Amino acid sequence: MQGGSRVRRWLILALLWGVALLFLIPFLWMLSSSLKPNYQIFEVPPRWIPNPPRWENYVEALTILPFPLYIRNTAIITLLTIAGHLLSCTVIAYAFARLRAPGRDFLFVVMLATMMLPYPVTMVPLYVLFNRLGWINTFLPLVVPAYLGIPFYIFLMRQFFLTIPRDFEDAARIDGANTLQIIGRIMLPMAMPALATVTIFTFQATWNDFLAPLIYLQRPELYTVTLGLQFFRSTYTTNWAYLMAASLVTTLPVIVVFFAAQRYFIEGITLTGVKG
Amino acid sequence: MSNARAVGGRRHSRNRLARREALTFYLLISPWLVGLLLFVLGPIVASLGFSFTRWDMLTPPVPAGLRNYVRMVDDRLFWQSLSVTVRYTLMYVPSELVGGLLLALLMNQVSAKGIRAIRTIYFMPSVLSGVAFVVVWMWLFHPEAGLINATLARVGISGPRWLVDPNTALTALWIMSLWGLGRTAVIYLAGLRGIPKELYEAAAMDGAGTWHSFRSVTLPMLTPAIFFNLVLSIISTFQSFTSAFVATNGGPLDSTLFYVLYLYRKAFQEFQMGYASALAWVLFLIILVLTLLVVRSGQWWVYYEGEER
Numbered sequence: 001m002q003g004g005s006r007v008r009r010w011l012i013l014a015l016l017w018g019v020a021l022l023f024l025i026p027f028l029w030m031l032s033s034s035l036k037p038n039y040q041i042f043e044v045p046p047r048w049i050p051n052p053p054r055w056e057n058y059v060e061a062l063t064i065l066p067f068p069l070y071i072r073n074t075a076i077i078t079l080l081t082i083a084g085h086l087l088s089c090t091v092i093a094y095a096f097a098r099l100r101a102p103g104r105d106f107l108f109v110v111m112l113a114t115m116m117l118p119y120p121v122t123m124v125p126l127y128v129l130f131n132r133l134g135w136i137n138t139f140l141p142l143v144v145p146a147y148l149g150i151p152f153y154i155f156l157m158r159q160f161f162l163t164i165p166r167d168f169e170d171a172a173r174i175d176g177a178n179t180l181q182i183i184g185r186i187m188l189p190m191a192m193p194a195l196a197t198v199t200i201f202t203f204q205a206t207w208n209d210f211l212a213p214l215i216y217l218q219r220p221e222l223y224t225v226t227l228g229l230q231f232f233r234s235t236y237t238t239n240w241a242y243l244m245a246a247s248l249v250t251t252l253p254v255i256v257v258f259f260a261a262q263r264y265f266i267e268g269i270t271l272t273g274v275k276g
Numbered sequence: 277m278s279n280a281r282a283v284g285g286r287r288h289s290r291n292r293l294a295r296r297e298a299l300t301f302y303l304l305i306s307p308w309l310v311g312l313l314l315f316v317l318g319p320i321v322a323s324l325g326f327s328f329t330r331w332d333m334l335t336p337p338v339p340a341g342l343r344n345y346v347r348m349v350d351d352r353l354f355w356q357s358l359s360v361t362v363r364y365t366l367m368y369v370p371s372e373l374v375g376g377l378l379l380a381l382l383m384n385q386v387s388a389k390g391i392r393a394i395r396t397i398y399f400m401p402s403v404l405s406g407v408a409f410v411v412v413w414m415w416l417f418h419p420e421a422g423l424i425n426a427t428l429a430r431v432g433i434s435g436p437r438w439l440v441d442p443n444t445a446l447t448a449l450w451i452m453s454l455w456g457l458g459r460t461a462v463i464y465l466a467g468l469r470g471i472p473k474e475l476y477e478a479a480a481m482d483g484a485g486t487w488h489s490f491r492s493v494t495l496p497m498l499t500p501a502i503f504f505n506l507v508l509s510i511i512s513t514f515q516s517f518t519s520a521f522v523a524t525n526g527g528p529l530d531s532t533l534f535y536v537l538y539l540y541r542k543a544f545q546e547f548q549m550g551y552a553s554a555l556a557w558v559l560f561l562i563i564l565v566l567t568l569l570v571v572r573s574g575q576w577w578v579y580y581e582g583e584e585r
Contacts, residue, residue, distance in 0.1 A: 101298035125319035148311030208405040247408035
């Protein structure tokens with residue numbers, strides 16, 4: 001019985017690692033291809049270890065198109081968006097979690113409903129609106145909405161605030177602190193894990209965003225990394241070594257952040273996914 | 277007399293406090309209310325309005341009545357994009373549900389410590405950029421030198437031409453999307469870990485075997501998570517865009533023309549804003565009806581703990 005269950009456990013582990021290998025292969029293939037000289041790229045059967053590794057692929061791929069500029073643009077948009085989410089979503093979430101007001105629960109339901117709204121419905125009118133404002137070919141359409149609160153993150157922060165006991169706030173209120181002081185000095189220090197989750201999710205989503213930059217940024221000097229990569233792909237279709245090098249470099253920040261903070265990723269996604 | 281006044285005064289000040297609290301609430305959420313009007317409700321109404329016009333954004337919109345909606349009936353590409361999207365959803369949603377659940381059940385058999393590295397590996401692809409993710413798979417699917425066909429060739433199978441063959445392109449996009457399965461698996465795993473041990477002990481005492489305790493404990497306790505993911509998965513799969521835009525641009529022969537890709541073309545390449553808005557509203561209604569059907573079906577199969585049955 002005991003032996004049988006041990007064999008079963010090993011079989012399951014082997015199966016899980018087998019699947020893990022399948023999940024890893026595209027990464028390894030990307031890394032391997034990015035270091036191949038061109039004549040080794042199309043070799044059949046493919047070799048896994050490029051010999052000799054051609055590091056120049058990285059330098060060349062990243063200078064054919066101005067990838068440093070794309071990375072800078074993406075970083076600006078991402079940082080401004082993170083700041084916007086942290087400022088707006090915490091304040092709005094606090095209001096929904098703690099303050100009583102007529103119409104609050106109705107507005108909360110409205111907010112949850114807008115999370116389900118398919119974006120194509122608002123895509124055309126938003127383009128028209130930002131066009132009227134003269135915001136096409138600026139970062140504004142990508143960044144300004146972040147300062148007006150994003151339902152998903154408001155929901156996430158609210159759920160977190162609800163788990164914090166009220167006693168701390170009551171004590172501060174007796175000491176004469178106002179609402180903004182309570183949010184800034186009491187709630188936020190205790191909500192660090194939730195703030196980290198919002199930051200990381202926003203970083204990943206903004207860094208990877210494709211459709212919104214595609215619609216609003218038409219001038220090459222404003223391109224984000226995803227637009228740059230797509231442009232690269234459509235112009236240099238057959239140079240797979242360069243394409244793999246560029247793909248790897250542009251996603252490296254996300255992969256690094258993921259490894260550094262995967263706990264927050266996984267907790268955040270399960271917090272909102274399991275509880276619904 | 278003085279007592280009554282004191283009570284009245286307290287009530288009065290309590291009212292004032294409540295009013296102040298409500299005022300603070302609306303002040304704090306005002307950015308979201310502005311965003312709701314400007315970026316959500318306004319555009320929804322505007323979109324409906326646009327859908328009854330013909331508009332190229334250069335000249336003023338021309339009223340068109342129901343013409344945009346009538347036009348869809350004879351628009352071959354509209355039906356093609358709808359059919360591609362429905363087929364893709366029918367392929368992706370069940371495989372994500374079953375695949376994610378199977379992986380989670382397997383992971384749940386191993387202790388939390390032993391699973392940490394595996395969980396990270398499973399989750400990793402879903403944080404990658406849509407574009408880089410697709411570019412890597414385009415290379416994996418390369419008909420001659422791609423890893424998949426090169427490996428198949430080794431065992432003597434001549435692989436399909438994947439993304440360049442209209443018969444296999446959609447299947448290739450589906451296989452590509454399965455790389456993101458780990459995210460769903462991790463969500464289900466958290467749901468599984470949350471099931472109280474006592475339930476399994478009670479089931480074992482009643483003489484339930486593995487299958488029986490899965491049927492009567494695991495599955496019912498997991499239905500809320502399955503339900504939530506099913507709804508989100510249907511909504512998001514209907515809005516697929518990036519993989520087809522980058523990998524195939526809807527081709528070959530429109531075999532991967534997702535609905536949103538067609539909408540994007542009409543709006544931002546052909547500047548038919550009226551027709552694009554009508555397409556958006558039809559998509560909205562389809563998603564709404566599907567979501568309502570799934571939500572209604574939930575009362576038959578979703579189990580909420582603590583609910584009378």
